[in-house]
Each structure stands twice: as C-alpha cells, then as structure tokens.
Amino acid sequence: MKYDFDKVIERRGTDSTKWDYMPGIPRNNDVLPMWVADMDFICPQPVIEALKEKIKHGIYGYSSRSSSYFESITGWLKRRHNCEIKEEWLTHSPGVLPAIFVAIMTFTNPGDKVILQPPVYPPFHSVVEGNGRKLVYNQLKEQNGLYVMDYLDLERKIDNQVKMIIFCSPHNPGGRVWNEDELLRLGEICLKHKILIISDEIHCDLLFKGYNHIPIASLSEELAQNTITCISASKTFNMGGLTTSANIIPNQQKRELFNKTLESMELDTGNLLGMAGLEAAFRYGDEWLDELLEYLEGNLNYLVKFLKERIPQIKPMIPQGTYLVWLDCRELKLTPPELMSFMINKAKVRLSGGKTFGPGGEEFLRLNLACPRSTLEEGLKRIEEAIISA
Numbered sequence: 001m002k003y004d005f006d007k008v009i010e011r012r013g014t015d016s017t018k019w020d021y022m023p024g025i026p027r028n029n030d031v032l033p034m035w036v037a038d039m040d041f042i043c044p045q046p047v048i049e050a051l052k053e054k055i056k057h058g059i060y061g062y063s064s065r066s067s068s069y070f071e072s073i074t075g076w077l078k079r080r081h082n083c084e085i086k087e088e089w090l091t092h093s094p095g096v097l098p099a100i101f102v103a104i105m106t107f108t109n110p111g112d113k114v115i116l117q118p119p120v121y122p123p124f125h126s127v128v129e130g131n132g133r134k135l136v137y138n139q140l141k142e143q144n145g146l147y148v149m150d151y152l153d154l155e156r157k158i159d160n161q162v163k164m165i166i167f168c169s170p171h172n173p174g175g176r177v178w179n180e181d182e183l184l185r186l187g188e189i190c191l192k193h194k195i196l197i198i199s200d201e202i203h204c205d206l207l208f209k210g211y212n213h214i215p216i217a218s219l220s221e222e223l224a225q226n227t228i229t230c231i232s233a234s235k236t237f238n239m240g241g242l243t244t245s246a247n248i249i250p251n252q253q254k255r256e257l258f259n260k261t262l263e264s265m266e267l268d269t270g271n272l273l274g275m276a277g278l279e280a281a282f283r284y285g286d287e288w289l290d291e292l293l294e295y296l297e298g299n300l301n302y303l304v305k306f307l308k309e310r311i312p313q314i315k316p317m318i319p320q321g322t323y324l325v326w327l328d329c330r331e332l333k334l335t336p337p338e339l340m341s342f343m344i345n346k347a348k349v350r351l352s353g354g355k356t357f358g359p360g361g362e363e364f365l366r367l368n369l370a371c372p373r374s375t376l377e378e379g380l381k382r383i384e385e386a387i388i389s390a
C-alpha cells in the first residue's frame with residue numbers, strides 16, 4: 001500500500017469534536033473515542049497541497065466557484081458512480097445538514113410532515129422537529145441481519161400532510177447500500193403521493209467489495225425531477241471541518257427555490273479552503289480512496305472476527321457501505337443509559353448511543369471503524385475486558 005493507514009496520529013488537543021469534546025466527559029480523559037463519523041486518517045496529499053497553496057497566499061477573501069471546481073464534481077460522479085449530471089444542476093451549501101435544513105425551509109411549511117426511516121442519523125430528527133415540522137417514522141425492519149424498508153408501513157403512514165422524506169443512502173447507521181429494486185419501490189411510492197425525496201448520499205463513496213451505490217435520482221427522469229441529492233467530499237476524504245457540500249437538483253424550479261432560500265440566509269458563500277479541498281479530493285483522490293476502502297474492509301473483518309470469537313454477546317450488523325458498524329447489544333440486557341455508562345465508565349470507550357437514532361436503536365451502539373487497526377484492537381479489547389469483569 002502506498003498510504004499508511006496504520007499510522008496513529010495524535011488528535012487530542014486539536015479541538016477535534018471526536019477526541020476533545022466528548023459530551024459529559026472532561027477534556028483530558030482516558031476514554032477512547034469511536035463515535036463521531038470522522039476518520040483518524042490524514043487526508044490525501046493533493047488535498048493538503050491544495051490547502052497549503054491557499055494558505056500560503058495569505059489573503060482569504062470571499063471566493064467563488066470556478067468551472068474547474070464544477071468539473072471536479074461531475075467528473076467524480078461519472079468516474080466513481082457512472083452518473084452523468086449537468087453542471088447547472090449543482091447547488092452548494094456549507095454541509096449536508098445545512099442543505100437538508102434549506103430544503104425543509106423551502107419545500108415544507110410549519111406543521112407539515114416529514115418522513116424518516118429510523119434508526120437513522122440523529123440530526124435528521126432535530127432538523128425536522130427543531131424547525132416546527134412533524135416527524136413521521138417509517139421504521140426499518142430487520143431481515144436476515146440487515147435493515148430493509150417497510151413499504152406497507154410507509155403507505156399506511158402517508159396522508160396529505162406528508163411533504164418530504166429524508167432518505168439516507170447508503171444508510172447510517174445500518175450500512176445498507178440500497179439496491180435498485182428497493183430504490184424503485186420507494187421512489188414509486190414517493191412519486192404516487194407527491195413526496196419530495198431528499199436523498200442524503202454523503203456516504204456514497206464508502207462501499208465494501210461487491211456493492212455499488214445507485215443514486216435514486218438516476219433511476220428515471222421522474223425521480224430526477226423529484227429528488228434533491230446531497231453529496232460531499234467530507235466523509236470520503238475526512239474533511240468535515242471544511243464545511244463544504246454540493247446538492248444536485250435537476251428540476252429548475254426546485255433549484256431556483258432552493259437557491260433563493262440559500263441566498264436569503266447568506267449560506268451560498270463558498271468556504272475558500274473547503275472548495276480547494278473538495279476539488280483536489282475529487283480530482284486526485286481515487287487511488288487514496290481505493291486503498292482506504294481496502295483498509296476499512298480489513299478493519300471490518302477484524303472486528304467481525306473479534307466479536308464472534310471474544311465478545312459474542314455483541315452482534316454486528318454487517319455494513320455494505322459507510323465506515324460505521326451498528327452493534328446489537330440486546331444480549332447485554334442494559335437500558336440505553338446503562339449501556340452508555342458501561343462503555344464510558346467501565347470499558348473507557350465512547351461509542352454513539354443507539355437511542356439517539358430513534359425507534360429501534362435503543363439497544364444498539366454505533367462504532368466508527370475509520371481508525372488505525374491498533375486503535376480498533378485497543379477499543380475492542382477494552383470492551384472485552386469490561387464485559388469479562390462485569
């Protein structure tokens with residue numbers, strides 16, 4: 001391998017949310033963080049060089065997006081996902097969550113209903129409820145150790161107040177990479193009931209062997225016109241702190257409305273470093289990503305074997321994509337606060353508590369695999385020892 005993903009890089013004391021700001025835990029602690037979805041790996045060198053160039057210049061004034069920036073996104077989608085989009089369909093935002101917020105403000109009114117498919121990424125819940133819209137839960141079902149969508153429940157829950165679905169594809173935390181049949185079935189229901197699809201595809205590049213990501217908007221012209229797809233280089237290349245993302249909105253009217261809200265909030269100004277980082281990553285990051293995916297697969301295999309042999313009480317849902325693993329802790333027979341407290345105070349690891357992902361997540365924890373193997377090994381050993389001595 002050309003890149004050294006085994007290298008342990010000190011992140012404490014760098015204002016890292018994951019390492020320095022674990023909720024309820026003092027800054028200087030001995031807890032190993034395996035929660036927030038960022039990686040303990042250094043970015044690809046071309047990204048670092050692109051940022052250095054900008055920093056070196058010393059003037060950090062307002063910046064706009066060049067045609068080469070746009071080409072880096074369209075080129076990436078074509079190369080990695082065989083997905084052709086037009087540059088003019090692209091809009092921008094300082095992150096995928098801000099984009100979802102803008103979509104909610106633009107396409108729904110207070111009191112309207114928005115569908116989520118829990119257990120799902122916690123901020124989805126607050127971005128809906130926190131802005132006065134009503135949550136409708138279409139809970140995922142477990143089938144043969146994987147999450148699947150419950151279409152009957154979805155149709156039952158739809159009424160004329162439902163205006164939008166926030167769809168997570170690939171799914172965080174379950175790691176599902178939805179297949180064509182699943183996407184078509186969901187799309188058909190949304191089209192039938194005029195429900196706008198916000199497809200959060202931030203994890204779309206993080207795929208384990210044998211899985212391909214299909215953007216739901218790519219499946220038909222009707223779906224393209226009814227979908228806002230949110231993408232970013234931030235998960236793929238570990239650049240969450242650069243707050244830059246892109247949205248694909250093929251429908252002109254929707255795009256104009258979205259941009260109007262974005263501009264009214266002054267959210268369209270580009271982040272100079274974020275734009276440089278995204279362009280470099282999407283232009284030159286293929287080789288780094290290919291190696292990263294291999295490394296993550298190695299970490300996943302390590303974790304699965306470790307749990308099976310040494311902590312059989314905890315069962316992983318095997319992810320098809322993302323670098324997150326959803327751990328079924330039902331056999332530990334602990335309440336959600338007991339489970340979190342056990343991991344933090346006894347095992348000295350901080351994972352993401354499943355309850356925050358909504359119904360169905362209560363007895364699960366989410367573990368982040370994107371760390372050097374030695375860190376993963378240390379985290380798993382800590383959990384093993386805590387369980388043995390409990």
Ligand SMILES: Cc1ncc(COP(=O)(O)O)c(C=O)c1O
Nearest residue numbers: 037095096097098121172200202
């Ligand atoms: C599904 C999903 N959407 C959005 C985000 C956050 O995106 P951003 O930092 O671009 O707002 C995350 C981060 O973990 C995520 O997992």
